[in-house]
Amino acid sequence: xxxxxxxxxxxxxxxxxxxxxxxxxxGYEVYDLDYLSGSTTLRLYIxxxxxxxxxxxxxxxxxHALTTPIQEAEWIPDTFTLxxxxxxxYRNLIKADHFIESVGERVEVVGMKKWGExxxxxxxxxxxxxxxxxxxxxxxxxxxxxxxxIEKYKNIIKLNYAQISKAHLEPSFEQLMSKSERMDx
Numbered sequence: 001x002x003x004x005x006x007x008x009x010x011x012x013x014x015x016x017x018x019x020x021x022x023x024x025x026x027g028y029e030v031y032d033l034d035y036l037s038g039s040t041t042l043r044l045y046i047x048x049x050x051x052x053x054x055x056x057x058x059x060x061x062x063x064h065a066l067t068t069p070i071q072e073a074e075w076i077p078d079t080f081t082l083x084x085x086x087x088x089x090y091r092n093l094i095k096a097d098h099f100i101e102s103v104g105e106r107v108e109v110v111g112m113k114k115w116g117e118x119x120x121x122x123x124x125x126x127x128x129x130x131x132x133x134x135x136x137x138x139x140x141x142x143x144x145x146x147x148x149x150i151e152k153y154k155n156i157i158k159l160n161y162a163q164i165s166k167a168h169l170e171p172s173f174e175q176l177m178s179k180s181e182r183m184d185x
Contacts, residue, residue, distance in 0.1 A: 012035055107135070109167045115131060
């Protein structure tokens with residue numbers, strides 16, 4: 001399932017088990033979910049399985065379909081809030097499939113430790129050796145690791161998922177403008 005998030009235990013698994021079958025039955029996939037326990041809010045990120053897109057009607061359809069199962073689940077707090085959304089432009093990458101789909105995309109990757117500690121055999125420029133965040137382009141990905149060309153470094157490095165604590169798309173201004181122009185055409 002997920003390589004960067006744990007949906008296998010606790011309340012997160014309960015929510016996953018509740019929402020995933022309903023979302024899939026509607027033809028969507030659960031891209032990600034976040035349960036904010038202090039606020040009793042579940043943020044559910046969905047997308048159409050075929051188009052890999054999400055629009056407001058998709059979110060409304062999923063929200064309505066989940067109303068009854070949520071109301072019937074006795075373990076869900078009375079003050080519960082469900083937010084159904086698109087994963088967004090800066091979407092988190094939490095599954096190997098997300099990384100594989102994102103080959104060629106610009107991403108920000110946060111390491112479990114500073115990169116100079118995680119990958120000591122690489123001759124890092126001083127400013128990159130002591131940071132946890134790297135921005136670059138995914139050049140390849142599989143079930144175990146990604147190959148990433150680091151901005152300011154220009155070499156391709158391999159990172160296994162166990163070395164990554166968080167990752168998300170980080171499109172450049174030029175990429176955002178290019179997408180905007182395609183949508184206007």
